[in-house]
């Protein structure tokens with residue numbers, strides 16, 4: 001065959017293929033709009049800033065409620081409207097129920113990290129374990145005495161600080177409270193002292209190793225490390241993985257010691273079971289059992305500590321610095337419903353609509369996870385007429401939705417009254433307010449988180465008169481959750497007799 005005939009034949013073969021290819025791409029919907037300022041290799045990484053939810057909010061104002069970005073080899077889309085949040089979390093819930101991979105987290109969570117697991121059998125198994133066995137309403141009820149004891153210790157600590165005329169670092173106090181509460185529920189361990197409390201029985205060196213591991217893992221989860229820019233087969237280049245491996249060895253030692261203690265105590269102790277006991281029992285026949293237990297302890301402590309602490313700190317900071325009148329209204333409600341001779345208990349909470357409104361308003365302005373945890377579609381999907389490729393990291397910016405002037409009157413004001421008489425809730429049915437997400441990847445710790453936050457805030461407000469100890473501009477600082485940049489310092493003086501404050 002001469003060259004001419006061969007070329008004609010080649011064209012005849014290629015033409016239909018090219019035609020098919022172009023027809024496919026022309027017929028397909030376009031990709032979401034994208035900022036034109038992408039750079040070679042890193043893509044849009046330089047647009048992220050220290051607080052990505054704020055950078056994304058500004059980008060949404062320019063590019064609309066869905067836009068796409070590229071970080072190295074990875075594609076991302078950012079969603080910033082209620083309609084699109086509903087599409088991702090409800091209409092296409094199953095498609096978007098996966099998570100982008102993260103090599104550091106695979107190590108830190110023994111490959112059994114439910115929050116980061118791809119949508120599949122392992123995730124379903126772990127989710128069932130968490131939701132049906134460990135974090136049920138009945139289980140949370142059974143830990144009420146212990147939760148009240150921790151609360152009472154925190155309130156007594158505040159009263160003692162008042163006797164010494166000391167301002168209190170509320171960040172420190174609240175993280176001790178939530179950390180102790182969760183570690184007692186999980187493994188019957190109490191690690192931190194409150195201000196003024198005796199050191200007796202507390203092993204703070206162990207706690208600090210565990211806390212350091214949690215901080216490192218959280219940062220790994222959030223930061224765009226080198227590995228996030230690379231295709232998965234090149235992730236071994238990321239040196240931070242070696243650092244996490246070293247920390248992981250200490251984490252393993254720490255958790256193994258507690259597991260061994262639990263196993264040894266099993267036959268001798270008659271004390272009530274903690275969650276580690278329950279898991280060891282449930283997984284006794286599973287060869288992965290102890291690793292799953294270690295992963296769960298790490299996950300539940302990291303998911304359940306700072307989230308609740310930051311919510312309470314933000315609420316007090318907003319009230320003390322920007323809306324002191326809210327404190328008077330909340331005191332009036334608490335005096336009318338609870339009275340001054342006792343503390344607030346869980347049964348009172350449904351009868352405190354203003355307190356509930358404070359908490360909703362706080363979640364609207366300060367969701368601890370402003371971009372949720374990134375979702376990922378398992379296959380190509382269509383959102384608002386745009387094509388979202390399978391494997392795209394998908395951020396739902398609930399922070400931007402909570403501050404959208406089209407949805408909220410004077411969105412930057414802290415005004416709990418906007419929720420009075422409204423049926424809007426934070427539990428995932430109202431897409432204007434999604435601090436716990438919605439759908440199958442929504443937070444399984446919502447019940448425990450909400451009850452911790454409601455009871456603690458109600459009692460902090462009921463028990464004390466408050467004033468800010470220093471100026472605070474209430475800026476945000478990034479981390480695993482969004483904190484008040486300068487920790488809140490406050491003066492608290494008891495409103496109720498001290499013996500009432502230490503009621504448990």
Ligand code: HEM
Nearest residue numbers: 115300303304307308369372373435436437441443445449
């Ligand atoms: C105020 C407290 C809390 C807030 C605001 C919060 C918020 C969230 C959010 C936004 C997500 C991701 C939802 C999504 O991707 O769509 C999440 C997931 C998760 N949370 Fe929470 N959380 C809180 C407390 C807790 C507690 C107390 C625990 C457990 C003790 C917990 C355990 C988890 C776990 C395991 C996941 C991963 C779920 C999955 O991927 O299937 N959280 N949380």
